Amino acid sequence: MTIIGIILILAVIGLYAFWIWYTKNQSGVSAKTEGEIQVFDILVKGVYSPGVIAAKLGKPIKINFKRDESAECSRFVNFPDFKIRKELPEGKTITIELAPDKKGEFAFACDMGMYQGRLIIG
Numbered sequence: 001m002t003i004i005g006i007i008l009i010l011a012v013i014g015l016y017a018f019w020i021w022y023t024k025n026q027s028g029v030s031a032k033t034e035g036e037i038q039v040f041d042i043l044v045k046g047v048y049s050p051g052v053i054a055a056k057l058g059k060p061i062k063i064n065f066k067r068d069e070s071a072e073c074s075r076f077v078n079f080p081d082f083k084i085r086k087e088l089p090e091g092k093t094i095t096i097e098l099a100p101d102k103k104g105e106f107a108f109a110c111d112m113g114m115y116q117g118r119l120i121i122g
């Protein structure tokens with residue numbers, strides 16, 4: 001096999017891995033369930049990680065935000081569709097409880113919109 005052949009195969013594998021990663025990021029990380037509750041853990045450090053989360057309609061949702069940084073920008077998180085604005089003290093885990101009554105995508109963000117996330121209800 002030639003070097004070019006090997007490079008081509010590696011490129012195809014790389015593209016495939018990227019595609020899987022991209023698809024997962026677009027469709028959202030799914031919840032861990034605690035009984036009937038859908039639970040997500042989001043780390044706030046430079047970004048929301050994960051930034052896209054996916055839940056099912058009809059079961060309550062808890063999102064645990066842990067802000068592991070002192071950057072002023074991420075101090076508050078907003079869920080405009082639910083009229084929620086919460087402070088995230090550094091180093092603490094703050095839980096936000098939601099009970100969406102319809103399917104769709106609901107954005108969440110810091111006060112300035114630099115940190116962006118999406119909750120997908122399907």
Ligand SMILES: [Cu+2]
Pocket residue numbers: 072073074110111112113114115
């Ligand atoms: Cu901000």
